[in-house]
Amino acid sequence: MAQSTDTPATLAHLLSRCALNDQAALAQLYKLTSARLMAVAFRVLQRRDWAEDVLQESFVNIWHHAQDYQVQKAAPLTWMTHIVRNRALDWLRRPQHETILDGAEVENSWNDPAAGLFEQLSRVREGATIEECMRQIEAKNRQAIALAFWQGLTHSELAQHMQQPIGTVKAWIRRGLAVIRKCFEVAHELS
Amino acid sequence: MNYRNPELKSRLAAEYVLGTLRGHARLRFERLMREDELLRDEVADWQTRMMPLADSLVPIKPRGRVWQDIRSSLGFDTVSRRSLLFWRNLGVFSSAAAILMAAYISTAPIHTSAPGYIAVIADKHANPVWLFSSSDTAITIKSLVPSTVIAGRSLELWLLPEGGQPVSLGLLPLTGNITRLLPHAVAKLMANSHALAVSLEPAGGSPTGQPTGPILYQAPIAVNT
Numbered sequence: 333m334a335q336s337t338d339t340p341a342t343l344a345h346l347l348s349r350c351a352l353n354d355q356a357a358l359a360q361l362y363k364l365t366s367a368r369l370m371a372v373a374f375r376v377l378q379r380r381d382w383a384e385d386v387l388q389e390s391f392v393n394i395w396h397h398a399q400d401y402q403v404q405k406a407a408p409l410t411w412m413t414h415i416v417r418n419r420a421l422d423w424l425r426r427p428q429h430e431t432i433l434d435g436a437e438v439e440n441s442w443n444d445p446a447a448g449l450f451e452q453l454s455r456v457r458e459g460a461t462i463e464e465c466m467r468q469i470e471a472k473n474r475q476a477i478a479l480a481f482w483q484g485l486t487h488s489e490l491a492q493h494m495q496q497p498i499g500t501v502k503a504w505i506r507r508g509l510a511v512i513r514k515c516f517e518v519a520h521e522l523s
Numbered sequence: 524m525n526y527r528n529p530e531l532k533s534r535l536a537a538e539y540v541l542g543t544l545r546g547h548a549r550l551r552f553e554r555l556m557r558e559d560e561l562l563r564d565e566v567a568d569w570q571t572r573m574m575p576l577a578d579s580l581v582p583i584k585p586r587g588r589v590w591q592d593i594r595s596s597l598g599f600d601t602v603s604r605r606s607l608l609f610w611r612n613l614g615v616f617s618s619a620a621a622i623l624m625a626a627y628i629s630t631a632p633i634h635t636s637a638p639g640y641i642a643v644i645a646d647k648h649a650n651p652v653w654l655f656s657s658s659d660t661a662i663t664i665k666s667l668v669p670s671t672v673i674a675g676r677s678l679e680l681w682l683l684p685e686g687g688q689p690v691s692l693g694l695l696p697l698t699g700n701i702t703r704l705l706p707h708a709v710a711k712l713m714a715n716s717h718a719l720a721v722s723l724e725p726a727g728g729s730p731t732g733q734p735t736g737p738i739l740y741q742a743p744i745a746v747n748t
Contacts, residue, residue: 355599362590367582374583378702380660384589391593405567413574421542462575480543481576487543509537516572 338364343408350398358395365409366391369416376420376482386423390416421484465515473508476501536565540573583704639747642719644740652740653695655680655719656747659710662692663702670697672723679724681734682709684716694728695721718743 343364349357366387373383373390393415401411466474476494479485487505491498538544539552556562644653654665664680672678678697681689690712693703705713722729723736 355597358593358597359590362593366589367584368577368580370583370585371580372577374704375577375580378661380583380704383583384585387585388589388592388596392596395593395597405564406570410571410574413577414570417574417577461578462572463579465572466576477541480541481573484542486545490543505538505541505543506534509534509541512572513533513537 338409340407340409343412344401344403347394347398347401347408347411350395351401358391361394362391365412368409369412372413372416373420376417376424376484382423383420386416386420390419393419424484462512465512468515469508469511470504473504473511476504477508477512480505532562532565533569536562536569539566540569638714640713640744641747642742642744644719644721644742646740655742655744657705657710657713660705661702662705663700664692664696665700666696666698670695672697675726676736677724677726677728678739679722679728679734681720681722682712682716683718683720684712687712687715689720689734691729691732692719713744716744 343361346357346361346364350361369390370383370387373386374380377383377386390412394412397415401408405411406414466477469477472494476490479490479493485493487498487502490505491501494501496504535544535548535552539549544552552562556566639659640655640657642655643651644655645651651667652670654667656663656665670678678695680692680695682692683689690709692709693701695701719742720734720738721740722734722738724734725736729735
């Protein structure tokens with residue numbers, strides 16, 4: 333069976349083969365997704381060697397938990413991205429690994445024209461995308477959400493980092509998430 | 524808190540996925556999730572919404588050893604009959620290998636990672652404006668004072684390799700920090716470069732891959748030991 337594309341159906345099939353101990357399926361899954369998942373780990377950790385260690389741990393995890401994957405709950409790449417991000421954030425929380433970045437850098441990833449172009453080229457998707465919804469959020473709220481998502485900062489760490497009272501930061505996050513929810517709901521109604 | 528309130532459920536699920544739900548609240552939420560299918564669905568919805576934040580990242584190919592390490596930690600490389608034969612024959616070759624190895628060690632260069640570099644980009648009054656630093660895999664640019672640039676323009680940073688064309692290191696941040704992955708080919712050029720330059724370009728950077736606007740700043744590069 334030729335499986336050279338990374339469509340959700342292909343990836344889901346490969347995960348189901350992994351659950352049956354098919355080593356070749358894991359090899360193919362790695363080939364199709366490792367560069368994208370590596371980017372997720374690098375985004376959080378900002379170091380190639382750490383990102384590679386996290387990627388390795390994640391694929392071991394994916395192999396062991398392939399039977400837990402439920403196709404009706406999440407797209408395969410969503411599930412795998414979730415695993416890699418969690419691993420990377422756990423890694424970051426180990427005291428010797430902290431590399432907290434400035435919020436401006438995180439926010440810039442939405443303004444970077446190269447990233448936007450890549451996104452346009454690599455993806456055609458129906459309905460709302462998270463990038464579109466993120467752009468509807470006020471800059472401060474967006475920055476707080478991005479810092480929490482990519483750097484795993486807590487409310488109090490965010491407050492300290494953004495030099496704001498904790499209540500303000502909490503409200504920013506809440507407002508930002510409400511905008512995202514609304515944005516997806518509207519897109520859902522329109523489609 | 525009333526967890527039956529659907530609005531609240533969605534909010535907590537969002538903060539759970541985002542990672543800002545912590546401590547006891549997180550544990551309590553996880554306990555509720557085990558019993559509540561709708562709550563699990565809500566979490567799945569939020570994961571589906573948020574995880575595509577990763578879609579706009581530029582893919583990075585991991586090095587070959589990563590897959591080898593995955594294979595060996597999963598025990599995929601089990602000892603086969605063929606490898607038994609290998610071990611039997613090994614004795615014959617081992618003396619020869621030892622001699623070759625000795626020869627290799629005495630001639631091989633000592634492999635260390637590339638040094639980092641730093642540069643301070645200053646204005647015409649010698650006030651530092653940006654701090655540039657690099658490792659062998661990434662560059663970081665820190666804006667020391669907020670800068671402004673005329674509408675529709677961007678500031679682009681260039682590496683000036685000895686006797687070669689300028690190589691773009693991307694746009695300069697007007698505030699805050701930026702960290703970017705350094706392609707291996709550019710990292711190699713770093714050792715052969717003595718200066719950085721900043722040019723004024725159309726918004727988003729030079730359309731040609733070479734500086735098109737005036738050079739506003741230049742800065743020498745120093746090895747960061």
